[in-house]
Amino acid sequence: MMENSINMPIFDEKNMTNARYSFCHSNGHVSAGITDLKKSRGNLIDTNGCVILIVTSGYAVASINFRKYPLRKGFMTLFFYDEVFRMEKISSAFSARFVTLSYELIEEALIDVPFPKFWDILYEYPVYHVMQQEWKLLNGWWEQMHWIENETVADYRDALFRIQFHTLLLAMSGKMSKGMFPPLQGDVNRQWRLVTDFLRLLNKYCTATRDVQFYADELCITTSYLNKLCRKVLQVSPKTLIDRLTVSEIKSCLANTDWSVKKIAEELHFEDVSYLCRYFRRLTGMSPIDYRNYAETL
Template sequence: MALFLTLENIYKLYNIDPSQKTEGIVILHQRNHPEKGYTNHSRLFDGLLLGFMLQGSMKAQIHFLEHEVKAGDIAVLQPQLMIDTKFLSEDAEIVTIGISSDFITSFPVLREFIMNNQIRWQPIIRLQHEEIKLQNELITLIQSFYHKKQSLRKPEMLQHLVITLICMISEAYSGLADNKNLTKNRTHEIIDDFYILISKYATQQRSVKFYAKKLHLTPQYLSTFLKQKTGKSVLQWIDHTVILHAKTLLKSSNLSIKQISNELHFEETSLFCRYFKRITGVSPGAFRNG
């Protein structure tokens, strides 16, 4: 399943009690269920995602590169970064905190944090051993406040607790200053620029030539480069992004399939249906009902 997550649709997609809704923040506490079987799961969130691996492990592709996340690790996903979960251990337990873009823009320290290029290419971090206990206690406290009954100051209290947690993570990244040159090579620049383009244009432009021209590269070079560096060609990344949006609209909205087809700039609904089935193996209607 692939999902484009926002604070507006996440409650429906994950069956979260809407009474828990708190402005700017959502929290998920998830445990793997081996008896249900595991399926590859792609997500893209329009804000900041913090994933805390409490136990077990997972393998995930984050912003084109594969990472292993172990118990005690923190996965930091800046806004609009795609994560594809490839594997979850049977004992996997994860707490995820989602923070909206509006929340982020209200606090200068958060704006600086999400603009850090180092985080994009090193999204997995671990606090110092002596701070992991504080981190876990803070996560428990944040969850307790999140689930407490609504009150006038609840959002404000949650905000301060979450900012404290992010400051701890930011401090851990500052200790990796010697590795900042990791983000400055040409390979990363091309991938970053391409990702910005498909995030903006994938639902409107599905031509390799369009992206190659924007990046001042030949179509053949761009496709070969992305295939070598990320495992997917330009067309595969475009398809991946379009299907991400299509599946989210099918699951989280009441738009008709024709309306979704129009939203994704297909000339005819039949073209969208064939496109969707060719890539996913099922029709849009079957996916929505399933």
């Protein structure tokens, strides 16, 4: 159907997610289908709980936690509600099978992953090139999820989804334990963990505050050390990351809602409309209204 220490993530339901692009076509816990993601381009994507993408054709570039990754046939990516995800480029031939699951369905499986470094590795390497012998198995897994969504009795559906998702995590955990993912290197692991913690906080609080000091305090480090970490790991400053995500939130609101600019300023805790307009123009070269008109042509 077309689109109509264990460092485990902590769930937080955000009010702003309804302005983001969503895979879900209903109010159910799961959606499985096929997408070209054209409508999502440039917008933040609401991961709901977890999203699995299996690329079947074409080429794209995804931004995951502000790092760019190529996506082509044979690639899989798995990302969660606390990650910043959007599509930067999408070829005309791009197509992917997707599964999106609510937090309620994945919560138990998240806790029961045996490999201690599972989350560290997954956050550092969110895109996986599927080996040839695994490709049929992975697509068979998607077909089972699609079948469960459309053909099974509702009373047993959620239980079947939980089993299937847990099976996928256990299979990935097993591959990690055998060294089939790139290894984490010493202190880089510790530094990357702090940066990913910052990105989770940013995804959670960016609509409420754009103060670097707030995030440094939450991480119990100094602003200078946070700046050093972000520049070393991501090659940009924390202020730049805050601005990028804030601009993406504004763009999502402009493209995906009928909110007035005043309403958007209130939702994102700007002092007033004038300040939001100056902020947006300084970082994009466009006014909010000009961007809304442009987004309507995409």
